[in-house]
Amino acid sequence: MGRWEPDARGRMIRAAMELFAERGFEQTTAGDIAERAGVTERTFFRYFADKREVLFDGSPELVQAAHDAILAAPAEAPPLEAALAGIVAAGGILEGRRDHAVRRSRIIAATPSLQERELLKLAAMVDTIAKALHERGVDEPTARLAAHSAVTVFQLAFERWVSAAEPPDFASCVAETAAALRALR
Amino acid sequence: MGRWEPDARGRMIRAAMELFAERGFEQTTAGDIAERAGVTERTFFRYFADKREVLFDGSPELVQAAHDAILAAPAEAPPLEAALAGIVAAGGILEGRRDHAVRRSRIIAATPSLQERELLKLAAMVDTIAKALHERGVDEPTARLAAHSAVTVFQLAFERWVSAAEPPDFASCVAETAAALRALR
DNA sequence: GCGCGTGATGTCAGGGACTGCCATCACTAC
DNA sequence: GTAGTGATGGCAGTCCCTGACATCACGCGC
Numbered sequence: 001m002g003r004w005e006p007d008a009r010g011r012m013i014r015a016a017m018e019l020f021a022e023r024g025f026e027q028t029t030a031g032d033i034a035e036r037a038g039v040t041e042r043t044f045f046r047y048f049a050d051k052r053e054v055l056f057d058g059s060p061e062l063v064q065a066a067h068d069a070i071l072a073a074p075a076e077a078p079p080l081e082a083a084l085a086g087i088v089a090a091g092g093i094l095e096g097r098r099d100h101a102v103r104r105s106r107i108i109a110a111t112p113s114l115q116e117r118e119l120l121k122l123a124a125m126v127d128t129i130a131k132a133l134h135e136r137g138v139d140e141p142t143a144r145l146a147a148h149s150a151v152t153v154f155q156l157a158f159e160r161w162v163s164a165a166e167p168p169d170f171a172s173c174v175a176e177t178a179a180a181l182r183a184l185r
Numbered sequence: 186m187g188r189w190e191p192d193a194r195g196r197m198i199r200a201a202m203e204l205f206a207e208r209g210f211e212q213t214t215a216g217d218i219a220e221r222a223g224v225t226e227r228t229f230f231r232y233f234a235d236k237r238e239v240l241f242d243g244s245p246e247l248v249q250a251a252h253d254a255i256l257a258a259p260a261e262a263p264p265l266e267a268a269l270a271g272i273v274a275a276g277g278i279l280e281g282r283r284d285h286a287v288r289r290s291r292i293i294a295a296t297p298s299l300q301e302r303e304l305l306k307l308a309a310m311v312d313t314i315a316k317a318l319h320e321r322g323v324d325e326p327t328a329r330l331a332a333h334s335a336v337t338v339f340q341l342a343f344e345r346w347v348s349a350a351e352p353p354d355f356a357s358c359v360a361e362t363a364a365a366l367r368a369l370r
Numbered sequence: 371g372c373g374c375g376t377g378a379t380g381t382c383a384g385g386g387a388c389t390g391c392c393a394t395c396a397c398t399a400c
Numbered sequence: 401g402t403a404g405t406g407a408t409g410g411c412a413g414t415c416c417c418t419g420a421c422a423t424c425a426c427g428c429g430c
Contacts, residue, residue, distance in 0.1 A: 004396075004408075029386065040409055045388060080369050112305065119304035120297065144341060145365055152333040156326070180330055182370075185263040189379075189425075214415065225380055230417060 009047050009057070011037040016054040021103060025052075025111040052117045055104060058093070059121045063128045066090040070132040079138045083129050083150035084178055090125070090154065091161070091170030102162050126151045153177045194232050194242070196222040201239040206288060210236075210296040237302045240289060243278070244306045248313045251275040255317040264323045268314050268335035269363055275310075275339065276346070276355030287347050311336045338362045 005011070015036035019028040030051050034044040048054045069089030073082040094101050108114040130147035134140055157173040164173075190196070200221035204213040215236050219229040233239045254274030258267040279286050293299040315332035319325055342358040349358075 008407090030388085031386085041387095042389095042410075043408060046408080049388095051387070078370050115308070116301035116305045119308060120301045123300065123304060141341070141365060142369070145337070145362070146369055148337040148341070149334070149366070149369060152330070152337065156329060156333070177330070180326060181334070184265050184327070184331055184334060193378090215417085216415085226416095227381075227418090228379060231379085234417095236416070 005038060008037065008039055008043065012039065012044055012047060013054055013057055017100075017103060017107070020055075020107045020111075025107065025114060052114055055107065055114060056117060056121055059124075062090045062093055063121075063125050065093055066125060067128050067132045070129060071135060073136075075136075079133050079136075079142055079146040080149060080178075082136060083133060083146045084153060084174060086129055086132065087150050087154045087157070088171045088174050091157070091174060094158075094161075095170055098161075098167055101158075105158075105162055122151055122155065125154070149181060153181060190223065193222065193224055193228065197224065197229055197232060198239055198242055202288060202292070205240075205292045205296075210292065210299060237299055240292065240299060241302060241306055244309075247275045247278055248306075248310050250278055251310060252313050252317045255314060256320060258321075260321075264318050264321075264327055264331040265334060265363075267321060268318060268331045269338060269359060271314055271317065272335050272339045272342070273356045273359050276342065276359060279343075279346075280355055283346075283352055286343075290343075290347055307336055307340065310339070334366060338366060 012033060016028070016033045019032055019036065030044050031041045033051075033054065034041045037044075044054075066086035066089055070082050070086040073085045077085070108118050126144070126147045129150055130140070130143045133143035133146055138146070153174060157170065157177040160177065161168065161170050161173040197218060201213070201218045204217055204221065215229050216226045218236075218239065219226045222229075229239075251271035251274055255267050255271040258270045262270070293303050311329070311332045314335055315325070315328045318328035318331055323331070338359060342355065342362040345362065346353065346355050346358045
């Protein structure tokens with residue numbers, strides 16, 4: 001299956017990350033990204049539903065990993081524990097590309113419009129996790145509660161993982177955050 | 186301090202809710218809303234930062250109520266309990282306008298772009314609650330964890346409150362959801 | 371009553387996000 | 401080599417949103 005230059009999608013993603021980091025998201029035009037990637041603006045919008053989406057390319061894989069890990073968790077694991085197994089699995093995908101994750105999260109932190117999109121992706125993760133728990137036989141209210149809690153742990157563990165000077169592994173960030181959550185009163 | 190017709194903001198909000206309910210958010214242009222409200226599109230954008238914002242007018246008051254209630258909670262209340270007091274206070278503002286809240290939430294549920302904005306507002310609530318807890322002397326990681334948990338309770342309690350056939354009071358929805366959260370293991 | 375200042379509104383021009391439509395190109399299969 | 405297929409380019413158009421400037425209604429001092 002041929003094409004002009006290979007990996008147009010990857011080129012656009014890299015171009016976007018560079019430009020967003022250099023001059024900021026709002027100061028970067030979709031045409032700018034396309035130009036640096038060597039394609040047309042029209043092509044950009046064929047790959048990405050909108051300008052923000054270019055930063056959220058791997059999101060479905062993350063969610064899928066969480067889903068699979070939850071269904072693979074031991075049957076006797078309680079809901080929150082199973083959900084956290086999913087979080088750890090999702091984090092595992094990031095593990096190899098901490099550098100990229102750090103730059104990406106800096107860009108998002110600087111732009112409310114991108115934060116919105118990130119929150120929407122996290123909400124999708126909540127839904128998927130709740131669905132997976134429900135498939136395990138957890139009643140729906142409990143599943144949704146556990147899913148929300150697990151994604152909260154994901155968010156806070158991610159921040160910890162990203163901001164630590166000495167890069168720890170994601171799983172231990174999750175463990176620490178989860179312990180703090182259980183200690184809440 | 187006079188003006189043409191009074192309450193331009195209110196007219197635009199009502200016009201937007203009507204139109205969004207009638208034909209949907211994306212099928213409604215900013216010009217449509219302005220026209221029905223008897224103003225210009227330009228005026229619409231002077232009142233609201235963007236087309237979505239017209240549905241989130243009372244948001245700061247909600248957040249402020251939560252903040253104040255948290256600072257007013259008994260000093261010996263543990264973090265999560267104080268945060269939940271804030272949630273109940275925020276819910277109290279909605280109490281009198283359940284009808285409006287229901288219609289609004291239906292519109293938002295039908296539009297991803299509006300869900301994004303809602304999630305951003307909830308994130309702002311998380312930040313404010315965490316800040317309030319921190320002012321009470323709670324250490325920051327715990328404060329953020331409790332804030333996230335409290336807002337999760339808000340979301341799920343709100344859904345319960347909105348979807349119940351026989352309208353219960355918001356506070357008891359919060360109590361039930363919070364109990365389920367504490368039962369999570 | 372009357373001009374004046376002030377704030378809200380209207381008008382206009384324009385850039386950027388996105389979409390639909392159609393032409394064109396590279397590559398594949400026959 | 402030719403037809404088919406999928407990716408791309410080009411173009412027109414709508415809508416979102418903004419800046420700049422004119423205009424209007426009102427309160428105020430006189």
